[in-house]
Amino acid sequence: MRAAAIAVAAAGFGIAALLVTIGGQRLAAIEAPEIDVIDESDIPEMLPPEEGSTSAVAPETPDAEPASRPVAPEDIAPPPLEQGDLVRAAPRPPLSELSLALPPKPKMPDDWDGTMLFQPVASAAGLIKAKGFSVALSGVTAVDASESCTYEGKEWNCGTRARTAFRGFLRSRAVVCDVPPDSERGLIVARCRIGKQDVGEWLVANGWAKADVGGPYAEAGQKAEADKKGIYGPAPTRIEMTLTPSGTSLPEVEAPPSEPAETLVQ
Structure with missing residues (x-):
């Protein structure tokens, strides 16, 4: 067995040597690339430039700095304006709904029942x-004091009359309003x-203010x-009074007709 193994190994070495020899011969057969060789005698000799010749290379000069201009001159002419009427642009809408948020209302105590306002x-x-x-x-x-009303083609100053009626209702009495005291x-x-008595209800019910x-x-x-x-009706009737030396005379008022006496039947 050992002799057979030695024989096989020797045969393998022989085959490997044969392959190496064949490969070397093939590499030698490949032609090397040709390289051109320049003879130094063929290179012309460089002569120095003659004096006064314009072909000489001029020495490099540093770049000239560009002319500077004043950043903020003393006199600045405004740009010409176009002739015409100026138009105000419409405001832009808010960026978000958060910008329209109102501050939170102050928390009132449970027993709070309004703020009393004296001498309104x-x-x-x-x-x-x-x-x-x-x-x-x-x-x-609210009805402004300068407001006028028209009833059956006649105009009258209903705003002043409504304010007078409201003042007569208040009579400087204290009112209680839903107004936070710290507002x-x-x-x-x-x-x-x-x-x-609800003040707003009284005004609307008597026609001295308009309901929303x-x-x-x-x-x-x-x-x-x-x-x-109130403002939906005619102007109030004025009572004419005449001043006399003895006092003030009011217009006569007719007395109601007397009823006939009842006859008792026995």
């Missing part, structure tokens, strides 16, 4: 001023009452308009 003054039918507050009654459209002074829309559409006094306002009360 009616600046118009539906507006009250007291203690630095200007309260506009909620659910009511900022200024115009506030709130509900007010005197005792158990869809508000709590809309039905009372429709009834006052149908009954021609």
